[in-house]
Amino acid sequence: MTSSPLRTALRSIVPTRNPIEAPPKPLASPAVVAPLESVATLGRRTAPPEDLALPEARLASLALHDVSKVYPNGKRALADVDLIVPEGDFVFLVGPSGAGKSTLIKLLIRDELPTTGSVFVAGQDVSHLRRRHVPRLRRQIGIVFQDFKLLPRKTVRENVAFALEVTGTPRRMIRSRVDSALALVGLSAQARQLPTTLSGGEMQRTAIARAMVHDPRVIIADEPTGNLDPLISWEIIQLLLRINDLGTTVLMASHNAEVVTALRKRVVALEEGRIIRDEVGGYHREY
């Protein structure tokens, strides 16, 4: 297989989503976001939601408004966080341990709910999403972790197919989707191996294939290179960049100063739960 038919194959699955899922919502346009915002904040906030009038907000893939998160034990993990990530962007999220990176990611995938403020993912108000609609949201987000979270007794192919099986994808569609996801990450040859026989980089690529198999709008990666050596880390970054090139928004939390500095992408720095810096082409201070 060469890469060009693959790309066209991938492109071709982009518009045709799984028919049993809800039809994809249009990209967050002002018409969609504005009513959501006004309903969500009705009578709760005095400040007008003018941040959404910013040009970037029209294509916002991820957006946080005045978000704070206080855990039940009293720990304040995030305070007054405002962040807009336009569709198709590649954003690094940096900061020392405990700065709130993981909390921010948990809010985006609705693993936690914000104490105050609103969180939008692909035009949906995540913080007011009904519980039964959470699975649908998660299918629009590909999530990648530092510890890969692969099932050790399933092969590479089965691990990727698992994400489709458990969301009720018809069997006949699974095969081709898994094939393209594996081809995308370059693991077609290793499809039948168990994760234990793979290198760290291959394991992470399997996890990325699993994240991509739903054809998500956003990839959220929490320290995806944290367990990998520098060379392999670069491979993973290159892969995420390619996925970004194909049109998927990527938000990547990272400690890897070298990578973040070298890439000259937008860098959002968190410290003690607040955004202390947000620079396009920004640089990453050594923590």
Add this chain to the structure above:
Amino acid sequence: MISFLAFSFKRALEGFWRNKVMSLAATVTMILMLILISGLVIVLTGLEAGLRFVEEKVEVQAFLNDGVSAEAVNGLVADVEALPEVASVSYTSKEAGLNAFREQLAAQGKEDLTAVTGVNPIPASLNVKVKDPGVYGDVVKTLEAPRGVVDEVLETQRTADAIVNLSGVLRTIGLVIVVMVGLTVLFIVINTIRMAVMARADEIEIMRLVGASDAFIRWPFIIEGLFVGLLGGAITLGLLSLAGDPIHQVTAQITGELPIGFNEQLTQQLLAAVLGLGVVVGGIGAWISVRTYLIR
């Protein structure tokens, strides 16, 4: 829908086989619970049958004087039968009484001395069964009313009361024990299933992260729980049927002449109870265990 069912069943079996130790633990706990409970049911059914038998034995016995005319006896029988609390009245002649006494001696292995006396020492008697062993009403008074007919009325009222009281207490104790053992065992089984689910917390987490709906996460585990229950129930029934004959013999020896049988009905009830309980406990146990991972 079909693909959902196929998926759930496939995952349930996969889960059962891939976590053999936990599945085995859950199944064995289930079997032990079912054996314990069916044992209790058997014992209590025996107890209940025994109590009913003893209660039925409660009767008012009136010994008649020798040489009383048949009319007098018939008149007395009619009077007693007319009482609302009386179920039946039966007349036992001197000869029948003697025969019964001899049989009893023979059964106990004692020497029969009645042949030596030459005369029949056993009086004729009227045996009155009351409908409710606790309610005697005017039975004794009516029996003693005609002069010279009844020699003595056996005072069984106190005995009967004691037996009724005792059987009531025994029934209550039995019920309390069943409930207590049942609850204990239920929690143990649920806990074991919970451990089996916990062993796969990673899998559940991944399912949630990739956007599996609650039904897709929950049902494979519930089906697995049902399967554990069904398997446990089937094995328990197998063991019980193997143990059935020896148990029968032992109980027959203990209860002796008491007509405590393990009839068809009890077998069917036990079959339904064992399978039903296994499946219900397995299903509910899995439901509760998975719930913890779904609620957010």
